Amino acid sequence: MCLAVPGRVLSVEDQDGTTMAQVDFGGLRKEVCLAYIPDVQIGEYVIVHVGFAIQRLDEKSALDTLANFEKLGILEEEFGDGFALAAKQAGEPR
Amino acid sequence: MKYLDEFSDPVLAGKLVEQIHAVTTQPWSMMEVCGGQTHSIIRHGIDQLLPEGVEMIHGPGCPVCVTPLEIIDKALAIAQQPGVIFCSFGDMLRVPGSSEDLFSIKSAGGDVRVVYSPLDALKLARENPDRQVVFFGIGFETTAPANAMTVYQAKKQGIPNFSLLVSHVLVPPAMAAIMDSPKCRVQAFLAAGHVCSVMGTSEYPALTEKYKVPIVVTGFEPLDILEGIRRTVIQLESGRHELENAYSRAVTAEGNLPAMAMLRDVFEVTDRTWRGIGMIPQSGWKLSERYAEYDAEARFSVTDIHTDESALCRSGEVLQGLIKPHECAAFGKECTPRKPLGATMVSSEGACAAYYTYRRLDHLELSETRLVDSR
Amino acid sequence: MSNDLDFEGWVCPLPLRDTPTIVMGHGGGGAMSGELIEQLFLPAFGGAARAELGDSAVLEVPAGRLAFSTDSFVVKPMFFPGGCIGDLAVNGTVNDLAMSGATPLYLSTAFILAEGTPITDIGRVAMAIGKAAEVAGVQLVTGDTKVVDSGSGDGIFINTAGIGVIPDGVDISPARAQVGDAVLVSGDIGVHGIAVMSCREGLEFGTTVESDCAPLHGLVADMLATGVDVHVLRDPTRGGVSATLNEIAKASGVGVELVEKDLPIQAEVKDACGLLGLDPLQVANEGKLIAIVAAEDAEEVLAAMRQHPRGAGARRIGTCVAEHPQMVVARTGLGGTRVVDLPIGEQLPRIC
Numbered sequence: 001m002c003l004a005v006p007g008r009v010l011s012v013e014d015q016d017g018t019t020m021a022q023v024d025f026g027g028l029r030k031e032v033c034l035a036y037i038p039d040v041q042i043g044e045y046v047i048v049h050v051g052f053a054i055q056r057l058d059e060k061s062a063l064d065t066l067a068n069f070e071k072l073g074i075l076e077e078e079f080g081d082g083f084a085l086a087a088k089q090a091g092e093p094r
Numbered sequence: 095m096k097y098l099d100e101f102s103d104p105v106l107a108g109k110l111v112e113q114i115h116a117v118t119t120q121p122w123s124m125m126e127v128c129g130g131q132t133h134s135i136i137r138h139g140i141d142q143l144l145p146e147g148v149e150m151i152h153g154p155g156c157p158v159c160v161t162p163l164e165i166i167d168k169a170l171a172i173a174q175q176p177g178v179i180f181c182s183f184g185d186m187l188r189v190p191g192s193s194e195d196l197f198s199i200k201s202a203g204g205d206v207r208v209v210y211s212p213l214d215a216l217k218l219a220r221e222n223p224d225r226q227v228v229f230f231g232i233g234f235e236t237t238a239p240a241n242a243m244t245v246y247q248a249k250k251q252g253i254p255n256f257s258l259l260v261s262h263v264l265v266p267p268a269m270a271a272i273m274d275s276p277k278c279r280v281q282a283f284l285a286a287g288h289v290c291s292v293m294g295t296s297e298y299p300a301l302t303e304k305y306k307v308p309i310v311v312t313g314f315e316p317l318d319i320l321e322g323i324r325r326t327v328i329q330l331e332s333g334r335h336e337l338e339n340a341y342s343r344a345v346t347a348e349g350n351l352p353a354m355a356m357l358r359d360v361f362e363v364t365d366r367t368w369r370g371i372g373m374i375p376q377s378g379w380k381l382s383e384r385y386a387e388y389d390a391e392a393r394f395s396v397t398d399i400h401t402d403e404s405a406l407c408r409s410g411e412v413l414q415g416l417i418k419p420h421e422c423a424a425f426g427k428e429c430t431p432r433k434p435l436g437a438t439m440v441s442s443e444g445a446c447a448a449y450y451t452y453r454r455l456d457h458l459e460l461s462e463t464r465l466v467d468s469r
Numbered sequence: 470m471s472n473d474l475d476f477e478g479w480v481c482p483l484p485l486r487d488t489p490t491i492v493m494g495h496g497g498g499g500a501m502s503g504e505l506i507e508q509l510f511l512p513a514f515g516g517a518a519r520a521e522l523g524d525s526a527v528l529e530v531p532a533g534r535l536a537f538s539t540d541s542f543v544v545k546p547m548f549f550p551g552g553c554i555g556d557l558a559v560n561g562t563v564n565d566l567a568m569s570g571a572t573p574l575y576l577s578t579a580f581i582l583a584e585g586t587p588i589t590d591i592g593r594v595a596m597a598i599g600k601a602a603e604v605a606g607v608q609l610v611t612g613d614t615k616v617v618d619s620g621s622g623d624g625i626f627i628n629t630a631g632i633g634v635i636p637d638g639v640d641i642s643p644a645r646a647q648v649g650d651a652v653l654v655s656g657d658i659g660v661h662g663i664a665v666m667s668c669r670e671g672l673e674f675g676t677t678v679e680s681d682c683a684p685l686h687g688l689v690a691d692m693l694a695t696g697v698d699v700h701v702l703r704d705p706t707r708g709g710v711s712a713t714l715n716e717i718a719k720a721s722g723v724g725v726e727l728v729e730k731d732l733p734i735q736a737e738v739k740d741a742c743g744l745l746g747l748d749p750l751q752v753a754n755e756g757k758l759i760a761i762v763a764a765e766d767a768e769e770v771l772a773a774m775r776q777h778p779r780g781a782g783a784r785r786i787g788t789c790v791a792e793h794p795q796m797v798v799a800r801t802g803l804g805g806t807r808v809v810d811l812p813i814g815e816q817l818p819r820i821c
C-alpha cells in the first residue's frame with residue numbers, strides 16, 4: 001500500500017514557511033518535506049513516503065530487532081521450544 | 095540502503111522461517127491488509143517458504159485496487175477538460191475506468207503528468223497560474239498527510255488554481271468490514287506498518303477485542319514480514335488475540351501527532367465505496383468544510399457522475415478470501431491483466447493478476463495446493 | 470557512458486536568418502534546409518559523415534551476409550546524465566546490428582524536428598551523433614530532415630538505420646536458446662533507465678548514475694573470437710532484462726531461471742528502484758548485452774567478456790530450463806521463486 005523508505009537527513013532549510021530537507025537514500029538525494037517531523041536533527045534517519053517524512057526511524061530499535069533475530073535459534077535452545085520463547089517475548093514491552 | 099538491506103538477510107530469514115515451522119501445529123489463515131506487503135510476499139516468494147496450511151489472504155490495502163470505478167471516471171472527465179493539468183502518482187495511469195484509462199486521455203491530447211510527490215503538483219500550479227492543476231489524491235492514511243499538506247499550502251499561499259480529487263480510504267473500518275462478513279475466513283491480521291507510522295496503534299485494541307483476532311503491526315522487508323507471521327502464529331497457537339508491534343523502528347503507539355492534526359484540519363470522515371467490496375460506512379476521508387473550495391469534484395462539476403461496478407466481477411469476494419480467482423466466471427475470459435474488470439486484476443499484486451500469472455506455472459516445483467491456496 | 474563533448478562552448482555556425490529556433494522552412498527542401506545540412510549537420514558530424522550526404526548512398530560492401538536494422542528515438546528528456554538522444558540514436562542501431570554478430574559499417578540519420586526547437590539543442594545532438602559514430606567506427610552516409618508544426622513545444626525525433634556484415638559461421642538468433650544453456654549479462658543492469666528517470670520532470674533526484682549508452686560490437690567480436698558457438702545475443706533496452714528474456718524464452722520455447730543474488734545491480738540503481746517502486750529487471754539498458762551459450766562454454770565466454778572494457782562486470786545470471794517453458798522465473802534471495810513477467814507498458818513510479 002505504502003512504499004516508504006528510510007533516508008538520512010543531510011541538511012534542513014525553510015522554504016516559504018515549510019521545513020524542507022535534502023535526504024540521502026544510499027547515494028541518491030531527494031528533497032523531502034519535514035513538516036511532520038519538525039524537530040529532526042541532521043544525521044537522523046526518517047521514513048519517507050511520496051516526498052514526506054512520515055516518521056523518524058528509531059535506530060536503536062532497528063538494531064535491537066536485528067539482534068533479536070540473531071538470537072532466535074539460541075533462545076530456542078535455552079528455552080526448549082517456540083512457546084517458551086513466545087512466553088518470554090510476551091513479557092517484552094510493546 | 096541502510097536499515098533496508100539488513101532486513102533482507104537470507105541467513106536471518108532462514109532462522110525466522112525455521113521458527114515459524116517450529117511453532118506451527120495446525121493450519122491458519124491470516125490476512126496481510128497492505129498491498130505493499132502483498133508485493134513483498136510475492137516479490138520474495140515468502141508464501142512458498144511457509145508451513146503447509148499457513149495461508150496468506152491478500153487484503154484490500156492497495157489504493158490502486160480499491161479506488162472505485164466512479165472516481166476513476168471522474169478523474170478521466172476532469173483530465174479531459176481543456177486547460178487542466180492532471181497530476182497523479184504513476185500507479186493510477188493504467189487503472190481502467192468504465193471505458194478508458196488516464197493513459198488514453200493523455201494520448202488523446204490531455205495534459206496528464208506523473209509526479210513523485212503531491213508537492214510537485216502544487217509547484218506546477220504555482221508555475222502555471224493560467225491553468226487548473228488537479229492532483230489525484232488517492233491512498234490510505236500514509237499518503238493522506240502529504241495530500242492534506244498540498245491543500246493546506248494552497249490555501250495558505252493563495253494558490254487558487256489547485257484542487258484535489260480526493261479518494262482517501264481508511265484501514266481499520268475495512269478490517270472491521272472484513273471481519274463482519276458472514277463467510278469471513280481471516281483468523282489474524284498483519285497490520286499495515288506505514289499506516290501505523292502515521293496513525294499509531296490506538297485503533298486496533300478495540301478490533302482485537304471485538305473480533306478475537308491477533309493483530310501484529312508489520313513492516314515491509316522480508317524479515318519484517320516473516321517476523322510478523324511468526325508472532326501471529328505464536329499468538330494463534332497459544333489462543334491469544336492481542337495487538338503487537340513488530341515494526342517498532344518505524345511505529346510508535348501514538349503515531350505522528352503533527353500529521354494527525356493536519357488530517358483533522360483538512361479532512362473529515364465520510365462513507366466510501368471500495369472497488370469490488372462496496373460501500374463501507376465511515377471508511378474514508380473527504381475535504382472538510384474549511385477546504386471545500388479545493389475539491390476538484392465540485393470545481394469541475396463531476397459530482398453527478400455515477401458508475402456501477404462490473405456485474406461480472408467478483409473481486410470483493412476474492413479480496414475477502416471467500417472465493418479463489420479462477421472460481422469467478424469472468425477470470426481469464428472477460429477479465430485479464432490487460433483488460434481488468436476489477437480491483438484484484440488491476441494491480442499486478444492483486445490476487446487475480448498474480449493467480450493469472452502463476453496459473454501458467456504448471457511445472458514449477460510448488461505444490462498445487464500452495465498455488466491455489468495462496469493466490 | 471560519459472562523453473566529453475564541450476556543449477557549453479557550442480556556438481551554432483549557422484547564419485540563422487534571425488531564427489534561434491527551428492522554423493518550418495528548415496524542412497522545406499530549399500535554401501534553409503541546405504544551410505542546416507551544410508552548416509550544422511556536416512560540421513557537427515565531423516569525420517564520421519560522408520560529405521555528399523545525398524538522397525541515396527552508394528556503398529561498397531564486403532562479400533557475405535548483410536545485417537540491416539532500423540530504430541527510432543524519441544527519448545524525453547533529450548539530454549540526460551551520461552548522454553543524449555544523439556548517442557542513443559547511433560549506439561541503439563549499432564547494437565541492434567551487433568546482436569546478430571555483425572560488424573556495423575554504415576548508418577543513415579533522419580530527423581523529425583518540431584518547430585520551436587532551439588538550434589543549439591540540435592547542434593549538441595548532432596555533435597553527439599558525430600562523436601558516437603566516430604567511437605563506434607561507423608560512417609554516416611545518408612540522411613533527411615523534416616520539420617513538423619508543433620503545439621507542444623520543442624522536440625527532436627531521430628531514426629537511424631544501419632548496415633553491417635556478419636562473419637561466416639556465425640548463427641545468432643533468439644530462437645537458439647537450449648535447455649541447459651547459461652544466461653550471461655555483460656555488466657550492471659538498469660543504469661540507463663535510472664539516469665534518464667533522475668531528470669524526468671516531476672521525479673528529479675540527485676544521483677551519480679550515468680547512462681551506460683555505448684557501442685557493443687567490439688565486445689561481441691571478442692566473444693565470437695573465442696570460437697564458441699554463441700546461441701543468442703540481445704541488448705536489453707526498453708523493458709529491461711525482463712522483456713528480453715521473456716522474448717527469448719518465447720522464441721526458443723525454453724524456460725529461464727534467474728538467480729536474483731547473481732544479478733549485478735549497482736547500489737544506487739537498487740536504491741532508486743526502492744525509492745520509486747521499480748523492478749531493476751524491468752529498467753532499460755543501453756550498453757549491456759545478454760548472451761546465451763552452452764553451459765560448458767560459459768566460463769570461456771565470460772573470461773573474454775571481462776577482458777573488454779564493456780564487459781568488465783560480466784556474470785552468469787541464470788540457466789535455460791525445461792520447466793515452465795516460455796516463462797522467466799527468478800529464484801529469490803530467500804529461496805522462493807517469482808515469475809518475472811513481461812512489463813505491460815512503460816515503467817512508472819509506484820506509491821504502493
